[in-house]
Amino acid sequence: MFAAYSPDILKNKDRQIKEAIENAKRLAGELCAQPAPTYDSFMKPLEKAGAEISRLFFPVGHLNSVCNSKETQELYAACIPLLSDYSTWFSQNADIMKAVKKIAEADDLSTSRRKSVEDTLRSFRLGGVDLPADKKQRVKEISLALSELGNAFFQNLLNATAAYELEIIDPADMEGIPESDLAGMKTENGWKLTLQMPVYIAYMTHGRNREIREKLYRAYCTRAPENGEVIENTMRLRHELAQLTGFSGYAEYSLASKDAESPADVLKLLETLLERVKKPAEKEIEELKAFFGQELESHDLMFASEQYKKHLYGFDEELYRxxxxxxxxxxxxxxxxxxxxxxxxxxxxxxxxxxxxxxxxxxxxxxxxxxxxxxxxxxxxxxxxxxxxxxxxxxxxxxxxxxxxxxxxxxxxxxxxxxxxxxxxxxxxxxxxxxxxxxxxxxxxxxxxxxxxxxxxxxxxxxxxxxxxxxxxxxxxxxxxxxxxxxxxxxxxxxxxxxxxxxxSYHAALVILRQVELGMFDMLIHRKPCTEAEVQKILDTVRAKTSLIQQPAYNKFQNGFSHIFSGGYAAGYYSYKWAERMSADAFMEFRKHGIFNRELADRYFDIILKNGGSRRAMELYKEFIGREPGIDAMLELEGIKA
Missing domain, CATH: 1.10.1370.40 (Neurolysin; domain 3)
Incomplete structure (x- = not known):
């Protein structure tokens, strides 16, 4: 699919995608005429048509992430409406839904086909298939707008990250930076600091110049201020979409396709974790403050933490590289x-x-x-x-x-x-x-x-x-x-x-506390439509419970929170901790029976990996381990005692 990268790779991709979508719609119309549709006669041809659309779009989305340019940006933006329109058209198509319902009545569906049918029927509900025409049209408009907003958020962040450069001339300002990192920052006249992750992390972790750390930190957490408006529009439209499709808010809409039953269940997990880690985290931060010997601010945290880690354990990350x-x-x-x-x-x-x-x-x-x-x-x-x-x-x-x-x-x-x-x-x-x-x-x-x-x-x-x-x-x-x-x-x-x-386990409680903070913030803002100011207020309220260092007023972390505003984690950031219960619990079985235990590895491969999404994840997990997961293994791995 990819030759040596050149503009020709993407030539006419939007036209090809449009044609593939038109073919898929035409095929669906023909298939809906079947008096007795079956999985093989109806679902498989639609699946093939969908695979062709995905095949054509993949290089567009992928290259926009790994070889971003004006051309990829424009083409990606041109394809978003096409794909959004098709997705909404499909999920609102009553004729397709009727056919899928008939297929669901069959007694001979395999487990994977049964799951596919059930998931498809759920997507009709989330798409508003039973709504009157005017509300269907509104759902369609919202879906397109949300896709475009997600792309705008992503592109704003990418552009802001790429645009920032801080030239350093004085070698004293680069003291503490490991040689392996310095090589990537060197320029003809000195060094160049950017907000790209390898450079940013290296300086924030090792750079001794506090003023430069503050400059980088301020630049990083004030990126893409225009995303504040993007967030506000996104929140308003997500809430409207949820209410149109029968949910009280976007949090409930999001959880309809997840393992967690309700926002209350999610918040209960996060509150439980908060209760378990708050005191250990407070102890960790107080020890760090005492070591640092001066007021500990946000732009000091990575540096101070690295220095204290060396002090406590004689641990120097650079010795490992x-x-x-x-x-x-x-x-x-x-x-x-x-x-x-x-x-x-x-x-x-x-x-x-x-x-x-x-x-x-x-x-x-x-x-x-x-x-x-x-x-x-x-x-x-x-x-x-x-x-x-x-x-x-x-x-x-x-x-x-x-x-x-x-x-x-x-x-x-x-x-x-x-x-x-x-x-x-x-x-x-x-x-x-x-x-x-x-x-x-x-x-x-x-x-x-x-x-x-x-x-x-x-x-x-x-x-x-x-x-x-x-x-x-x-x-x-x-x-x-x-x-x-x-x-x-x-x-x-x-x-x-x-x-x-x-x-x-060093500062493990602080790390978990940060994840709890992000998960709570994400879940709470998705209960109702929020203005840009209200999003900030909710974040401040959550931080009052979870953050142990006062964040500067200029910190607009949310404008860079791509996981929930341009990724798939909206009202789902808690997923990392929800899933970690399973991962930690499963890993402890390997610790118990042997890291290279072939029988256990084969069971994992055969039950978890081979089955993909053909059965509910928790059902597969319980078949693999024999029980539901708790949080004790997760905390034990992190060295946090009950």
């Missing part, structure tokens, strides 16, 4: 996955969008079944963070298996001027996390695309496999596979691994 050369880590993770899940990765040549991208064909026990692209290095035109994109979903089409394809993207330091890309251990954890998502998607053996891979998985359970896999990145037997000094070949010493585990 030579053991985590990027290519060694990737190769070692692949070996680990081979040992625990019998997976094989074969590096292959294929067209890619950037020369640094690696491509792998994946097999298990001699059976090839998927392809994975890995785009690991930071670039100015690439969005921040790390993520997994589900390119192609495994399904059957005309009796043939269409294999899955996924992309893992990250923003690790780029190799430069002969210096290799050396990762922090937290980067290794991130890589394992995203690979967990990728395996969840590509290892599915479900034939129906709607519930294969991560499709159909409740949003508050989709983080389970990713959080689960990242926990292995702390285990000595796993690190021994790949954590070798890039110059000497020395395996990482056992005492350094022990230190990693020890440090893992």
């Amino acid at each position: 030579p053991y985590f050369e990027k290519n060694n880590v990737i190769d070692g993770m692949i070996r680990f996955l081979g040992e625990v899940f019998s997976l094989s990765f074969e590096r292959v040549e294929a067209p890619v969008w950037h020369k640094s991208v690696a491509v792998y064909d994946i097999s298990r026990k001699g059976h090839g079944f998927a392809r994975l692209y890995m785009d690991m290095e930071t670039r100015k035109e690439k969005r921040d963070g790390a993520w997994m994109n589900d390119w192609v979903t495994r399904h059957t089409e005309d009796g043939k298996i269409i294999p899955a394809t996924a992309v893992i993207a990250a923003n690790f330091p780029a190799a430069k001027d002969g210096r290799p890309s050396l990762l922090r251990h937290r980067d290794v954890v991130t890589l394992f996390h995203e690979m967990g998502h990728a395996l969840h998607h590509i290892c599915s053996e479900v034939d129906e695309a709607d519930v294969s891979g991560i499709n159909g998985v409740e949003w508050d359970a989709v983080e389970f496999p990713s959080q689960f896999l990242e926990l292995f990145a702390y285990e000595e037997d796993v690190l021994a596979i790949f954590a070798r000094h890039y110059q000497t070949g020395e395996i990482i010493p056992a005492e350094m691994v022990d230190k990693l585990k020890e440090v893992r």
